[in-house]
Structure formats: structure tokens, C-alpha cells
Amino acid sequence: MTDKRKQNKRNPWWILGAVLFFxxxxxxxxxxxxxxxxxxxxxxxxxxxAYALLSPIWFAVGLVLLILVHELGxxxxxxxxxxxxxxxxxxxxxxxxxxxxxxxxxAVTEAYIAYGGPLVGTIGALIVYAAGLITEMSxxxxxxxxxxxxxxxxxxxIHPLDGGRISTAVSRWLWVPGLIGxxxxxxxxxxxxxxxxxxxxxWDLYQKFFRYRKSGKxxxxxxxxxxxxxxxxxxxxxxxxEQHARELPFxxxxxxSGEQIVRFDWETLNFRGKxxxxxxxx
Numbered sequence: 693m694t695d696k697r698k699q700n701k702r703n704p705w706w707i708l709g710a711v712l713f714f715x716x717x718x719x720x721x722x723x724x725x726x727x728x729x730x731x732x733x734x735x736x737x738x739x740x741x742a743y744a745l746l747s748p749i750w751f752a753v754g755l756v757l758l759i760l761v762h763e764l765g766x767x768x769x770x771x772x773x774x775x776x777x778x779x780x781x782x783x784x785x786x787x788x789x790x791x792x793x794x795x796x797x798x799a800v801t802e803a804y805i806a807y808g809g810p811l812v813g814t815i816g817a818l819i820v821y822a823a824g825l826i827t828e829m830s831x832x833x834x835x836x837x838x839x840x841x842x843x844x845x846x847x848x849x850i851h852p853l854d855g856g857r858i859s860t861a862v863s864r865w866l867w868v869p870g871l872i873g874x875x876x877x878x879x880x881x882x883x884x885x886x887x888x889x890x891x892x893x894x895w896d897l898y899q900k901f902f903r904y905r906k907s908g909k910x911x912x913x914x915x916x917x918x919x920x921x922x923x924x925x926x927x928x929x930x931x932x933x934e935q936h937a938r939e940l941p942f943x944x945x946x947x948x949s950g951e952q953i954v955r956f957d958w959e960t961l962n963f964r965g966k967x968x969x970x971x972x973x974x
Contacts, residue, residue, distance in 0.1 A: 735782040742784035754835040758816060763788045765812025769805045799861040806857035813843040850874050850893045867897060
């Protein structure tokens with residue numbers, strides 16, 4: 693019996709067998725987790741290597757980590773709204789992105805998720821700045837300033853930056869200062885990437901507000917509402933005749949889900965109606 697134990701200890705194959713047994717029985721979940729994060733980790737490593745070609749390695753690593761904190765802010769905000777998202781994927785010299793497996797149903801939710809990135813990213817930059825004050829390491833101040841700048845630039849009301857998504861829930865008129873501010877930054881920073889983003893945003897606005905508006909097809913929405921006229925307190929002659937037609941003030945808007953909403957008020961009857969895209973379209 694003692695000779696067999698000594699022989700097993702000297703034989704390396706029992707170690708390989710134990711590892712394979714662990715993978716087959718209990719290591720499947722571990723392998724799935726590693727495969728899930730393999731893409732983001734590889735993209736992080738590639739991005740660090742790309743930045744390291746133009747800057748010190750400490751700056752490359754710190755910049756990628758600050759971008760990661762920014763993207764985690766989007767992930768946290770999406771999770772709080774119950775929206776599943778992917779892990780951050782890094783793109784050298786561009787940044788990083790997350791993909792949502794289900795789009796938000798309204799502009800407020802979209803703005804909430806967009807705001808999470810700059811908020812958490814700025815908090816991360818503040819932590820780096822505080823670490824620089826404590827340790828008196830100058831490179832931490834450099835990284836903190838870069839973090840502040842990245843999150844500030846992302847608040848510009850230009851699509852696809854976070855500020856462009858936030859402005860959707862506030863007012864579309866914010867896109868005008870976004871165009872002007874973006875043009876000024878392009879002149880000051882001389883950034884080709886910022887110019888590409890700005891040009892695509894300007895072209896998208898042109899298509900929405902000029903090109904498609906001229907060639908758009910008008911639609912008419914028809915709906916039927918039933919009102920108990922006895923509760924209105926109006927004389928019977930007011931409703932004489934078979935049909936009443938009049939213009940009513942209305943407000944129309946679109947949700948991110950594609951639903952078109954029309955609200956109208958009939959002040960005389962103290963009545964407020966609502967039509968949506970589920971109504972019959974002629």
C-alpha cells in the first residue's frame with residue numbers, strides 16, 4: 693500500500709486528471725464566466741498596448757481604467773432601470789461602449805443611463821485626485837485631469853456622446869449650443885475624432901429637420917371618444933346636429949419605443965384626450 697502511494701505522488705498524470713475532473717464537474721460555471729469577460733479583457737489589453745505606443749505605460753493603464761469606471765457608471769444605471777447590458781468593450785483611440793439588449797422605452801430612462809457614465813467617471817477621477825494629494829505623486833494629478841476632461845467632453849449635447857442622449861429628455865434646442873460648442877472645441881483641440889463625431893451629428897440633424905421634413909408624408913389619426921353629455925351641464929341645443937367639427941389645440945411627441953402620442957384639450961367640455969400610434973392610420 694505504501695509503495696502505491698509513493699508511485700502516485702511521483703506520477704504527474706494524477707494532477708492532470710484531478711484538474712480535468714474539476715472542470716467537468718464544477719468548473720463549467722468558471723469557464724463560462726471567463727469566456728464572458730474574455731472579450732472585454734482582451735480589448736482592454738489591446739487598448740493599453742495601443743496607448744502605450746504613444747505614452748508611458750502608467751498613463752495607458754490609468755487612462756483605460758478611468759474609461760472603465762466611466763462605462764461601469766452606464767452599467768450600474770442600466771441595472772437600476774432593469775435593463776440588461778453587455779460588458780464594456782474597448783476600442784483603441786476611441787473609447788469604450790456597452791450594448792443594451794433591450795432599448796429604453798422613454799427619453800427619461802435613456803438620459804438616466806447616459807448620465808450614469810459621467811457621474812461615476814467624475815467620482816473616479818476625484819478619487820484619483822485625492823490619492824494624488826495623499827501620496828504627492830504628480831502622475832495621479834495628470835490622470836485625474838484627463839478623467840475630468842473626458843467626462844466633461846461627454847456632456848456635450850452631441851450624439852452619440854452622453855450629453856446628446858441626455859438632451860433628448862430636456863430639449864432638442866440644446867443641440868444648437870452642442871453644434872456651436874463642438875465646432876469651437878474642434879478648432880481649439882484640432883481633434884480629428886471630435887470632428888468626425890461633430891460632422892455625423894450635424895448631418896443627422898440636417899436629415900431630421902430639413903431633408904426628411906420636406907419629403908415627409910402627412911398622416912391622419914382617427915379616434916372615437918364617448919362622453920356622457922348629461923354630466924357636462926350644457927344645454928341640449930349645443931349638441932344639435934349629427935356631427936361637430938372644430939380645431940383643437942394639441943401636443944404631439946414620439947417615444948423612443950417608436951410610439952407617437954397626440955394630446956388634445958377641449959376646454960368648453962373640460963375634456964382631455966390622448967391618441968397614440970395604436971389608433972387607425974389613414
